[in-house]
Amino acid sequence: EAQVTQNPRYLITVTGKKLTVTCSQNMNHEYMSWYRQDPGLGLRQIYYSMNVEVTDKGDVPEGYKVSRKEKRNFPLILESPSPNQTSLYFCASRGPQETQYFGPGTRLLVL
Amino acid sequence: KQEVTQIPAALSVPEGENLVLNCSFTDSAIYNLQWFRQDPGKGLTSLLLIQSSQREQTSGRLNASLDKSSGRSTLYIAASQPGDSATYLCAVFTGGFKTIFGAGTRLFVKA
Numbered sequence: 119e120a121q122v123t124q125n126p127r128y129l130i131t132v133t134g135k136k137l138t139v140t141c142s143q144n145m146n147h148e149y150m151s152w153y154r155q156d157p158g159l160g161l162r163q164i165y166y167s168m169n170v171e172v173t174d175k176g177d178v179p180e181g182y183k184v185s186r187k188e189k190r191n192f193p194l195i196l197e198s199p200s201p202n203q204t205s206l207y208f209c210a211s212r213g214p215q216e217t218q219y220f221g222p223g224t225r226l227l228v229l
Numbered sequence: 230k231q232e233v234t235q236i237p238a239a240l241s242v243p244e245g246e247n248l249v250l251n252c253s254f255t256d257s258a259i260y261n262l263q264w265f266r267q268d269p270g271k272g273l274t275s276l277l278l279i280q281s282s283q284r285e286q287t288s289g290r291l292n293a294s295l296d297k298s299s300g301r302s303t304l305y306i307a308a309s310q311p312g313d314s315a316t317y318l319c320a321v322f323t324g325g326f327k328t329i330f331g332a333g334t335r336l337f338v339k340a
Contacts, residue, residue: 151328161318161330168326176327208272217263218320218328220273 120145122221124209130227131199139194139224141209147219149212150192151176152184154205155223161208167192199228231256231323235331242309243339250304250334252319257297264293264304265318267333273318277304309338 122143131137143150151166153176163176167186181203183195192211196203209221232255242248252262261280265273277286277293279302285294292305302319316333323329 149326153328153330158332160332161320163328166326166328174326177329210273212322217275217278218322219275220265222272 120219122209122211122219124207124221124224126224127222128225130229132229133200134198137196137199137226139196139207139209139226141192141194141221142190143192143209143211143219144190145211145213145219146189147211147213147216148189150186151210151212151218152182152192152194153208153210154178154203155208156205164194164207199226201228204228231259231321231327231329233319233321233329233331235317235319235334237334238332239335239337241337241339244309244311246309246338247305247307248309248336250306250317250319250336252302252304252331254300254302254321254329256323257300258324259297260322260324262293262295262302263320263322264291264302265320267316267318269316276317306336309336311338311340314338 125140148169152164153161155161162178165184167173207224210218212218236251263278264276279295290307295302318333320330
């Protein structure tokens with residue numbers, strides 16, 4: 119089954135404690151992306167990757183890092199989380215001229 | 230800078246009614262446009278993808294149109310059902326590989 123998986127699904131952490139949210143897709147897609155969704159602000163793109171070792175900033179990259187060492191994986195790293203990064207995070211992938219497929223989301227609370 | 234607007238922000242209709250959701254974008258240089266559905270607390274489900282060279286796409290009771298020159302897309306839902314109640318999001322994929330989402334239309338279909 120074609121899918122995008124994210125882990126963890128729920129995470130509570132404290133300010134400054136480094137964390138990683140993993141994302142994996144099994145569709146051999148080159149393009150992957152991370153979004154955050156906040157009430158009243160909608161979905162905003164954090165980072166995207168067009169292929170292995172090729173990443174670029176979206177609209178809200180501050181405070182986040184990404185890496186793309188393998189085609190299937192695109193982890194999101196918060197080196198020093200802050201309360202304003204409390205949000206619902208989505209990972210997505212898309213193939214050439216295809217739809218974007220979204221993961222189930224990761225709900226993050228930073229205290 | 231590309232901006233995507235969805236009107237109305239919320240809509241309540243009786244079951245059986247046909248309805249139209251609107252999406253407008255400021256820069257016509259898009260690669261494609263995609264409509265999604267999001268249920269409360271859940272991820273995004275792709276409904277329809279329209280390539281920039283296409284005028285419309287249909288899937289079941291759904292029909293999406295695209296007018297690139299005027300920066301508009303519409304999602305037509307025929308014979309609405311209570312199960313159609315959800316938030317509907319449109320997103321444009323730009324030539325620069327970014328994805329910009331609208332804020333969504335929250336639809337409620339009354340039985």
